[in-house]
Amino acid sequence: MLSPRAVHAKPGAAVLILVLLFGAVALTIGTNLALGSVGELSMGYSDIQSKTALALTDSCADESLLRIRSSLAYAGGTLTYTEGSCIITVTDNAGKKQIDILTTAGRWTDHVILQVDISGSRLALTDWISN
Numbered sequence: 001m002l003s004p005r006a007v008h009a010k011p012g013a014a015v016l017i018l019v020l021l022f023g024a025v026a027l028t029i030g031t032n033l034a035l036g037s038v039g040e041l042s043m044g045y046s047d048i049q050s051k052t053a054l055a056l057t058d059s060c061a062d063e064s065l066l067r068i069r070s071s072l073a074y075a076g077g078t079l080t081y082t083e084g085s086c087i088i089t090v091t092d093n094a095g096k097k098q099i100d101i102l103t104t105a106g107r108w109t110d111h112v113i114l115q116v117d118i119s120g121s122r123l124a125l126t127d128w129i130s131n
Contacts, residue, residue: 046108052083053105057112060086060101061128068097068116069123076100096126 060079067074068090076088076099084105091098099114115127 049106049108053103053108053110056081056084056086056105057101057103057110060088060103061099061112061114064088064090064099064101064114065116065123065125068099068118069121072118 086103089100103110111131
């Protein structure tokens with residue numbers, strides 16, 4: 001153990017200990033802020049991807065309705081966009097069409113089923129079911 005005289009002989013030691021202590025506290029706070037920021041970025045990216053999947057689903061639904069209007073024989077297919085893709089399956093059901101759309105954007109997927117009544121050249125969307 002150091003005698004009181006030895007501690008007074010080295011006045012810079014106390015300052016060094018305080019600097020190290022404050023440095024450790026600052027490092028801990030900085031690390032926590034950085035990790036929190038990474039978490040926020042990840043959540044923001046996930047939010048963007050989920051909204052992209054919803055937008056692609058809407059776009060694929062519009063496209064499938066346009067194609068059915070052009071040709072009642074349209075049976076579906078795969079649409080590929082820069083942000084993702086969707087698989088469209090169209091089935092007939094006694095004058096009605098069921099459109100099944102599975103969209104993928106990054107690691108997000110969205111699935112909807114549309115029910116469409118057909119009367120001549122008129123299409124009426126009767127149901128939109130999100131899964």
